[in-house]
Amino acid sequence: RRYLKAILSEDRVTLSVGNRVLAAMIASGLCRVTFTTNFDSVLEKAVAEVAAQSLSPYHLEGSPAANQALNNEEYPLYCKLHGDFRYESLKNLPADLATQNDALSECLVNAGNRFGFIVAGYSGRDLSVMDLLGKVLETNNPFPHGLFWTHLKGSPVRPAVEDLLERA
Numbered sequence: 689r690r691y692l693k694a695i696l697s698e699d700r701v702t703l704s705v706g707n708r709v710l711a712a713m714i715a716s717g718l719c720r721v722t723f724t725t726n727f728d729s730v731l732e733k734a735v736a737e738v739a740a741q742s743l744s745p746y747h748l749e750g751s752p753a754a755n756q757a758l759n760n761e762e763y764p765l766y767c768k769l770h771g772d773f774r775y776e777s778l779k780n781l782p783a784d785l786a787t788q789n790d791a792l793s794e795c796l797v798n799a800g801n802r803f804g805f806i807v808a809g810y811s812g813r814d815l816s817v818m819d820l821l822g823k824v825l826e827t828n829n830p831f832p833h834g835l836f837w838t839h840l841k842g843s844p845v846r847p848a849v850e851d852l853l854e855r856a
Contacts, residue, residue, distance in 0.1 A: 706809065707734040715739030720763040721799045723792075725770045725814060732766075751791035758795050758802075765799075767792050769817065793820050800824030804833025811839070812849035825855050 711734035713719040724731065727747075735743040746754035747768040754767050769792055799805075801824065812818055824830045835856045839845055 701728070701730050701733055703730065703734050703737065707731065708738050710808075711735040711738040711743075714743065714764045714766070715741050717763070721758070721765045721767075721803060723767045723769055723796055723799070725768075725810065725817060727768055727770050746792065746795070748792070751795075754792055754795040755798060758798055765795075767795060769796070793823075796820055797824050797827065800831055801827050801829045802832070804831050804835065806836045806838070808838045812846040812852075815848065818848045818852060821852055822855070825852075831856060 707730055710719065710722070711731065714722060714731075715735055715738060722731070732743045732745065735741050743764065743766055745766045745768045746757065748770075754765065757765050797820070800821070805821075807821075810817075821835075835853065837845075837849055837853060839849075
């Protein structure tokens with residue numbers, strides 16, 4: 689925990705253009721729901737810097753409230769699927785990543801039935817997250833506004849991502 693706090697502390701965070709753009713989209717209401725596998729505070733810092741607003745994440749501790757917030761349309765909704773380094777629970781080791789939190793999973797699937805998703809900055813390496821995105825495809829209204837996946841030019845697209853996009 690001390691190691692993570694030392695390397696992820698806000699005074700060491702450098703915001704990228706992408707962090708700032710996403711923060712502006714969240715603050716302006718153009719991005720209502722955000723899910724991340726990151727457990728740092730980069731996006732919270734970006735929203736504070738760009739828009740002088742606070743962004744409180746839903747994470748592994750207190751996760752049942754995320755789906756309630758989605759149902760009540762309490763936007764912006766920001767969920768950290770792997771937890772938050774500032775709290776007790778984290779998903780970082782292979783055994784931890786084998787499954788996802790049930791409440792946050794339900795929230796992601798429900799959001800996938802209401803919105804389109806743009807996946808950015810995520811490689812698709814975590815099979816439990818890929819399975820979760822696949823569960824959205826098994827519902828009655830998957831990604832009603834589309835599913836878009838971005839990746840770095842020149843980097844290979846993982847087979848799990850290609851499979852998901854083909855099924856979508």
